[in-house]
Amino acid sequence: MGLKGKEYRELLEPMTEELVGMARWARVTGARIVVIFEGRDTAGKGGAIRAVRDRLNPRQCRTVALSKPSEDEQSQWYFQRYAAHLPHAGEIVLFDRSWYNRAGVERVMGYCSEEQAEAFLEQAPIFEKQLTDDGIFLFKYWLTTDQDEQEERLRERLDDPLKRWKLSPVDLAARDKYDAYTDAREAMLRATHTDNAPWTLVDFNDQKRGRLTLIRDLLDRLPDQHVEPPEIDFPDFDGELSAESFSVIEPIADYSAD
Structure with a gap:
């Protein structure tokens, strides 16, 4: 049985407080944090990212969701456009899909050659070791979903006008390639699951339960993040309080047909 909304919010609230504390720790210590969210279409990457960043300062915690590369980007070193979005001191970057596009959708859908995909699998661990050797905290999450659950969510996107924009031609084409995506994922895990970047x-x-599990894991794998919030001198206001001046907009009239 799925986790109910009220129970989920009650469990999420204390973790959200911990996330705020983690962000304060990152700002004070200058820690650089990268979190990669990968998974099949409809896995829940967007919701998980929102759960992490919802109460954090958007100037400190930002999401990177890159579109397909331009012609210029296609001529660059593959990792170049991703490296441009890595965090500076005190910043948290959440990748909604990442350089692992090459090991998944690009490979399965034929957007890159097999030689390019194999070269990526050799180079990714080297690239990531450079990041972690430089002190970046790198976390890589794969959100798993069963095929029947994925089909149900795709159908929900089709039927819901507020979610229809999420349904792309690539999503539909990928429906018949579930096993191919599984094979590509397993090859990716074998090649890029390393001690420094597992x-x-x-x-x-x-x-809902997945978001809670992911956030708990993320918090537990970081160093002790306790940093007391700064003291703020907030004296009582001894001036004359005044109401804000504003104008009232009249409600829209009911223009019913005659």
Whole structure:
């Protein structure tokens, strides 16, 4: 049975406070944090990212969701456009998909050659070791979903006008390639699951429970993040309080047909 909304919010609230504390720790210590969210279409990456960043300062915690590369970017070193978005001191960057596009959708859908995909699998661990050797905290999460659950969510996107924009031609074409995506993922895990940058697979068939599991894991794998909030001198206001001046907009009239 899926986790109910009220129970989910009650469990999420203390973790959200910890996330705020983690962000304060990162700002004070200058820590650089990268969190990669990968998974099949509809796995729940967007919801997980929102759960992490919802109460954090958007100037400190930002999401990177790159579109397909331009012609100029296609001529660059593959990792170049991703490296441009890495965090500076005190910053948290959440990748909604990442350089691992090459190991997944690009490979399965034929957007890159097999030689390019194999070269990526050799180079990714080297690239990531450079990041972690430089002191970046790198976390890689794969959100797992069963095929029947994915089909249900795709259908929900089709039927819901507020979610229809999420349904792309690539999503539909990928429906017949579930096993191919599985094979590509397994090859990716074998090649890029390393001691300094391991993968963590999280069950997202229940998205609410998956978010809680992911956030708990993220917080537990960082160093002790306790930093007392700064003292703020907030004296009582001894001036004359005044009401804000504003104008009232009249409600829209009911223009019913005659």
